[in-house]
Amino acid sequence: MSTRIQKDARPDSLLLNMGPSHPAMHGAVRIMLELDGERILNSEVEVGYLHRGFEKQCENRTFFNLLIYTDRLNYVSPLINNVGYVMTIEKMLGLDVPERAQYIRVLMSELSRISDHLTCLAAMAMECGAFTVFLYKMKAREFIWDVIEATTGARMTTSYIRIGGVRADLQSDYQASVQKAILETRKVLKDVHGLLDKNKIFLNRTRDIGSMTRDDAIAWGWTGPALRSTGIAYDIRKAFPYLVYDRLEFDIPTGERGDNYDRYMVRMKEMDQSLRIVEQCLAHLPKSSAALRAGGIEPADAIKISRTKKTRTDIRLSPNLEGAEKAVYKDILADDDRSVLPAKEDAYTTIEGLISHFQYFMKGHGIRPPKGETYFSVEGGNGEVGYYIVSKGSDKPYRLHLRAPCLPLLAALEELIKGRYVADVIPTFGSMNIILGELDR
Amino acid sequence: MEEKKILDDLKKKFPEKILESSAPFGDLTIVIPKAALLEIVDFLRKTPYEFKMLLDLTCVDHAGRTPRFEMVYHLLALTDRQRLRIKLSVAEDDLRVESLTPIWKNANWLEREVYDMFGIRFQGHPDLRRLFMYDGFEGHPLRKDYPLRKRQPMIPLRK
Amino acid sequence: MDAGFLTTKFNDMLGWARKFSLFHYPYVTACCGMEYMSTACAHFDIDRFGAGWTRFSPRQSDLLLVVGTISQKQAPVLKTVYDQMTEPKWVLAIGACAVSGGIYDNYAVVQGIDQIIPVDVYIPGCPPRPETILDGLLKLQEKIQKQEHDWRWKKRKS
Numbered sequence: 001m002s003t004r005i006q007k008d009a010r011p012d013s014l015l016l017n018m019g020p021s022h023p024a025m026h027g028a029v030r031i032m033l034e035l036d037g038e039r040i041l042n043s044e045v046e047v048g049y050l051h052r053g054f055e056k057q058c059e060n061r062t063f064f065n066l067l068i069y070t071d072r073l074n075y076v077s078p079l080i081n082n083v084g085y086v087m088t089i090e091k092m093l094g095l096d097v098p099e100r101a102q103y104i105r106v107l108m109s110e111l112s113r114i115s116d117h118l119t120c121l122a123a124m125a126m127e128c129g130a131f132t133v134f135l136y137k138m139k140a141r142e143f144i145w146d147v148i149e150a151t152t153g154a155r156m157t158t159s160y161i162r163i164g165g166v167r168a169d170l171q172s173d174y175q176a177s178v179q180k181a182i183l184e185t186r187k188v189l190k191d192v193h194g195l196l197d198k199n200k201i202f203l204n205r206t207r208d209i210g211s212m213t214r215d216d217a218i219a220w221g222w223t224g225p226a227l228r229s230t231g232i233a234y235d236i237r238k239a240f241p242y243l244v245y246d247r248l249e250f251d252i253p254t255g256e257r258g259d260n261y262d263r264y265m266v267r268m269k270e271m272d273q274s275l276r277i278v279e280q281c282l283a284h285l286p287k288s289s290a291a292l293r294a295g296g297i298e299p300a301d302a303i304k305i306s307r308t309k310k311t312r313t314d315i316r317l318s319p320n321l322e323g324a325e326k327a328v329y330k331d332i333l334a335d336d337d338r339s340v341l342p343a344k345e346d347a348y349t350t351i352e353g354l355i356s357h358f359q360y361f362m363k364g365h366g367i368r369p370p371k372g373e374t375y376f377s378v379e380g381g382n383g384e385v386g387y388y389i390v391s392k393g394s395d396k397p398y399r400l401h402l403r404a405p406c407l408p409l410l411a412a413l414e415e416l417i418k419g420r421y422v423a424d425v426i427p428t429f430g431s432m433n434i435i436l437g438e439l440d441r
Numbered sequence: 442m443e444e445k446k447i448l449d450d451l452k453k454k455f456p457e458k459i460l461e462s463s464a465p466f467g468d469l470t471i472v473i474p475k476a477a478l479l480e481i482v483d484f485l486r487k488t489p490y491e492f493k494m495l496l497d498l499t500c501v502d503h504a505g506r507t508p509r510f511e512m513v514y515h516l517l518a519l520t521d522r523q524r525l526r527i528k529l530s531v532a533e534d535d536l537r538v539e540s541l542t543p544i545w546k547n548a549n550w551l552e553r554e555v556y557d558m559f560g561i562r563f564q565g566h567p568d569l570r571r572l573f574m575y576d577g578f579e580g581h582p583l584r585k586d587y588p589l590r591k592r593q594p595m596i597p598l599r600k
Numbered sequence: 601m602d603a604g605f606l607t608t609k610f611n612d613m614l615g616w617a618r619k620f621s622l623f624h625y626p627y628v629t630a631c632c633g634m635e636y637m638s639t640a641c642a643h644f645d646i647d648r649f650g651a652g653w654t655r656f657s658p659r660q661s662d663l664l665l666v667v668g669t670i671s672q673k674q675a676p677v678l679k680t681v682y683d684q685m686t687e688p689k690w691v692l693a694i695g696a697c698a699v700s701g702g703i704y705d706n707y708a709v710v711q712g713i714d715q716i717i718p719v720d721v722y723i724p725g726c727p728p729r730p731e732t733i734l735d736g737l738l739k740l741q742e743k744i745q746k747q748e749h750d751w752r753w754k755k756r757k758s
């Protein structure tokens with residue numbers, strides 16, 4: 001494969017290939033370096049090794065069905081991608097999401113954001129040699145994933161946020177597990193601050209390396225923690241507030257020099273702010289309208305009874321449908337028959353429920369946004385995750401485009417490492433948090 | 442209102458160049474002819490609008506319609522917190538558009554992606570090559586006439 | 601080759617030694633990589649099964665963990681890495697995308713890595729839980745124990 005760098009290289013320089021499978025566990029990016037000893041004269045970044053055809057695949061799936069593909073975009077913070085996609089569709093449909101569902105979405109987004117920053121900094125620190133930091137942060141991440149798993153059923157790719165709300169209400173013992181996750185994360189963050197903040201080796205590897213000026217960052221289209229590390233306080237949660245972020249108090253940490261160390265510090269401080277938001281969500285979560293969810297008759301008995309007379313509503317659902325009982329439905333999902341699945345009690349016992357359940361999934365029916373196009377973005381772990389959807393009135397999107405926040409970050413890498421040493425590539429690349437699921441789509 | 446003011450100002454300054462301006466679902470959108478792109482972008486970058494950031498540029502393939510392709514640009518004004526969408530049509534027999542790389546640096550990779558997926562050539566782009574697909578891949582995958590499952594393996598596959 | 605008592609015992613001993621000292625090469629591409637990281641860390645330790653050392657060089661490893669989606673562009677790279685590994689070598693396909701292409705049935709994804717390299721154990725899941733990955737590793741260890749190992753001086757005719 002001939003590439004530009006091979007054609008332009010000087011005859012006496014060394015071409016080094018940091019190939020698509022390399023230990024800096026960020027996936028599959030190929031960085032080709034033209035070296036003079038250890039100094040980088042020129043470089044070229046090649047992407048596309050994880051191009052999975054997300055946009056074309058989504059044109060062949062219904063709006064509901066393609067939710068699973070959005071999880072796997074930024075796979076370290078999957079719930080944020082879910083929120084972005086779902087809110088774009090809700091913008092087109094004009095749905096009103098109930099307040100409890102909005103708070104739950106914010107809670108899950110912030111937990112995902114913490115998990116994203118933990119993973120990014122853990123990998124960056126490990127590649128600089130601080131293996132302990134990696135193990136500590138993975139430990140904290142497990143507690144967060146326990147919380148997510150108890151409510152959504154899966155640790156990572158959850159598909160939990162649905163059009164119109166969320167799939168199920170929080171578990172009954174969520175307070176205890178969220179408090180534990182917050183406690184453990186705070187402990188880990190304190191330890192990591194102690195290990196890395198004033199560490200001479202870490203400072204030598206990250207201070208004044210990979211610096212970006214403000215104007216250049218805007219010209220490159222940077223958003224998210226990388227832009228904030230240059231000093232510009234642009235955060236979509238404050239600039240274009242969505243969900244309930246305008247009611248929550250949090251700060252936007254910024255850096256000064258836009259180097260690797262500032263990106264590290266901005267992410268660490270953002271995790272503190274996210275923990276603040278999580279605590280506020282726990283305090284302000286509107287009460288669940290179901291008085292108690294236990295009790296009720298078994299489904300088989302309910303079906304038998306419904307054959308002869310009108311059914312009772314307190315039917316105990318199977319364990320993996322807990323949290324989605326009819327009593328809590330108005331807290332977690334919008335009140336719109338065509339965009340939202342009917343409650344399982346209705347679907348199993350009434351004919352109208354069955355028909356609307358069936359029509360939701362039938363090809364040609366189901367969610368059909370009006371003709372037109374829209375763009376909506378949320379603040380992801382890396383920056384502005386935007387969805388641009390063109391709909392022609394059918395049940396499949398005509399065009400779905402993702403605005404990947406890490407594409408401009410990686411595009412700037414060639415400029416940032418020019419003239420530096422080979423060893424500087426690693427923390428620079430690590431601090432940008434390149435998630436290829438998002439970049440390559 | 443602030444938002445409508447931008448559309449009105451644009452219509453006043455370029456009366457024949459703004460073919461359409463609307464705000465579907467609250468997003469400000471203007472449709473312009475292909476040749477007016479650089480001029481309007483330059484106007485928007487200056488004060489008081491300050492659309493300093495190019496968020497995204499992409500393309501939509503309206504198969505069966507002439508002109509077939511439509512380029513979509515999203516701009517962002519950080520200080521005013523305002524977004525704007527610019528659309529322009531590209532006919533199938535003249536797949537050339539002015540490149541925005543002299544103005545914004547991230548247009549480099551974004552235009553390479555559009556070239557890779559749709560086949561639109563950007564005039565003035567320093568290095569127009571495929572971004573995601575590999576050398577030797579024939580065709581442009583996101584066009585509507587490229588079948589979803591048409592695989593072109595790079596190495597011979599077993600079984 | 602005569603299969604006497606001593607040779608079978610030696611074979612068993614080789615199997616025991618090889619299964620508990622696997623050096624793996626994590627070929628991580630996508631989301632399953634996050635579950636791989638969890639498996640390798642303190643909560644679900646992969647080190648207690650002997651497979652803890654991650655060797656980032658194909659020449660020094662004997663277990664190739666293909667974690668995540670393999671796109672058509674990545675396929676020659678995977679084949680090169682597999683060819684560079686020295687015998688004996690085993691391959692674990694982790695995740696639905698490595699096993700069969702997963703949810704991506706389109707122009708860009710290889711529908712299962714067994715179209716490129718031979719696979720020993722397939723671990724399904726999207727992504728598989730760390731316990732599933734460890735279960736797959738245990739199955740591979742059973743397979744290694746029962747396998748006939750090539751310990752002769754002369755190479756086996758392939």
